[in-house]
Amino acid sequence: MDYVNLGHSGLKVSRLCLGTMTFGTPAWRPWVLDEAASTPVIHRALDHGINFIDMADFYSIGVGEEVVGRAVVKRLPRQQLVLTTKAFYAMGSGPNDGGLSRKHLFDAIDASLKRIGTDYIDVFMVHGFDMATPVEETMCALNDIVRSGRARYIGASTMYAWQFAKMNHVAERNGWARFITMQCQLNAAYREEEREMVPYCQDQGIAVTPFSPLARGLLAGTPDSLRNKTDNFTQSFYDDQTSLDVARAVGRVAQRLEIAPSQLALRWVVDRPGVTSTLVGADSAAQIDDAVAALQHQPSAADYAEIDGWYTPCDVINDYRNDIRTPRRSRFATSAA
Secondary structure, three states, rough: OOOOOOOOOOEEEOOOOEEOOEEOOOOOOOOOEEEEHHHHHHHHHOOOOOOOEEEEOOHHHHHHHHHHHHHHOOOOOOOHHHEEEEOOOOOOOOOOOOOOOHHOOOOOOHHHHHHOOOOEEEEEEEEOOOOOOOHHHHHHHHHHHHOOOOEEEEEEEOOOOOHHHHHHHHHHHHOOOOEEEEEEEEEEOOHHHOOOHHHHHHHHHHHEOOOOOOOOOHHHHOOHHHHHHOOOHHHHHHOOOHHHHHHHHHHHHHHHHOOOHHHHHHHHHHHHOOOOEEEOOOHHHHHHHHHHHHHOOOOHHHHHHHHHHHOOOOOOOOOOHHHOOOOOOOHHHHHHH
16 A cells, blocks of 8 residues: 655555445445444455545444444554544534534534544544634634644535635634645546646645545446435436446446456546545445555556546536536437447
8 A cells, every 4th residue: 555645744644545434324324334344344444554544423423433433443553543534514403513613613523532532633624614604713713623632634525616715715824724635526427626626736735535436336337236226415416428428438448458447437536636545435345455456557548538538517516506406418419338
């Protein structure tokens, strides 16, 4: 496993980051693994040298952090792990149970530390942009969390580039901790973050750590999986002809290269300019093995061009306009064979 610096920090992380949305309790989502099934998958990732573990309080409403924490903290010394978690989405029905207010961020970091079983988080991330809280309040609170030692660094996920830039500007203007990483959705079927977010991060020395490299499983050739049948995000994001055309192209190229479509789709993300470490989700140890093996393959520029030729632009994916996204049309009059 190769290790690289996370953005403009000295923190070294593996080229693959273990995403943990699939670990916790199926009571939250039917495709989530319980602790007994989750632990061997997590341990296989650690055995491969993946030291970068991404969590969120929202995953299984806290149970995910508990399951992952027990699996990793007892397996390796804490200093060998790079643990992240996120806060923003509501963890309860109260008016202050979500968002990026000072109150909620302080409550969230303390609750996450307790659930994970650690004294600090390596990267504490905001899971989205809070329209209802002043940016100055959020960035001051994050800075105080870093200064208190409860987090070493801060990061962000899923927002417009102008929102991310505004938050960083406020931090820089006040001499506060700045974000070192942006976790955004990026894959061969969704590339809109390459317009503004990725170039901004490259310019500012911020790590790009994409999630959903397989487009919720579509690019792995598993559109009929339990998750895709029950995860409404899959239908919202990838239920269009362009996504299907891209998936077919990935399948054709992968067959020619004699590798799995999932490995080609993952390698596509790993090779994108600006990408530092790519999140991988898994529901079996074999899927971890396949993801690590993908790092050994090197498709050609022509292979990628065959995939990229089917892409057409679409609306940016975020929490503000998912219900009003404009369906995109395929680039070509007929879909891929």
